[in-house]
Amino acid sequence: MSATTDVSLPARLSARDVTMRFGGLVALDNVSIDVPPRSVVGLVGPNGAGKSTLFGVLSGLLTPSAGTVTLDGTDITRTSARARARRGMARTFQHPELFTTLTVREHVVLADRVRHSGARLWTDAITGRGLRRPPADETARVDSLIDALGLGPIAHRRIGDLPLGSCRLVEVARALAVRPRLVLLDEPSSGLDVTETAELADVLQQVVATHDVSLLFVEHDVELVLRICDSVHVLDFGVKIAAGTPDQIREDPAVRAAYLGADVTPAQEAQS
Known part of the structure; x- marks a missing residue:
């Protein structure tokens, strides 16, 4: 995890009570998330949990039905992706x-x-x-x-x-x-083998330590998230069911029931 994270500083990125409706479908329901300066924050959840929708809202590709998004204290809820890039937000995509x-x-x-x-x-x-x-x-x-x-x-x-x-x-x-001051990473380990994933993890931690940047990433590799993140947010059916340190997420019964139980084994925990 990042040794330089200071949670006492104002959040670099903050989403408050974000709701996203598509007709009668509620894809996100009052979701809040903070990304502190010089931190690595993970966003996980099962398929259909709302991760991609939240990423779309944060990056400016989607305008939420309700709620606010701020970058370094400035309201960017209704600004375009290009305007957010000018303010210091960058992102990668699942498919390079x-x-x-x-x-x-x-x-x-x-x-x-x-x-x-x-x-x-x-x-x-x-x-x-x-x-x-x-x-x-x-x-x-x-x-x-x-x-x-x-x-x-x-x-x-x-x-x-x-x-x-x-x-x-x-x-x-x-x-x-x-x-950028903030980078959104969309499934950065998708398609990588174990060695490539480990190399990517090292690079991401080095980036935060040397470039005064925060990282928020959606990731299917739960062990990668728990290994390098300062904090983790878990979505399920559009609702945030847990947030905390990797250790807190590992021990959360609701998280295990929704997502992690099939992915994190006692043997893996013992190696952490």
Whole structure:
């Protein structure tokens, strides 16, 4: 877990009494969640629990029927996903949305230019100049991020030639290149093997420790969530049934009944 988390500080992201209705279906019912600065927060629950709907509300893809969402104390409930990105929110997707013909480094460069030199990025695109020779400060930022995520050995390889685990890390790198204060991660371990999942966990913890960023992620791998999160929220049928530290979640009877009982065994608990 993050050693720098300070829950006494105002929440970086806060959702209060969020309700989402689709006709007569209540997908979320008065759900509240906080993501403190420099923290890793997990969101879990069985299929149909409302996790994706809550992510849509938090990221600006959905407008809630009721409730509020704030980012660093500013109400963003009805702002667009693009406006939230400008305020410091980034996200990844369950299925990596990368350009197969571009290299790892080119992805990070493009994201860096979105943040630091958008006008140049647009000019290069419409004039056909491509990625012109970068200034020294851009090179330093890109190199630092690539090194931090362990992507140096594959920096000049095309995305289409890389395994899924590496593509997941590239997505994280691209999200961080815009210097967000909060990153929403959608099923980051989906499709990864045990070794790749462990590498991803190490990277995510390192990111929080070195980049002054908070992470909120929806994840099906419960053990990953319980291993690296500072706090965990559990949804079931659109209702938040539990929230607390990983140890508290492990011991919660309602959570076991709804979701964790089939996934967390006594042997796994003994290894925690």
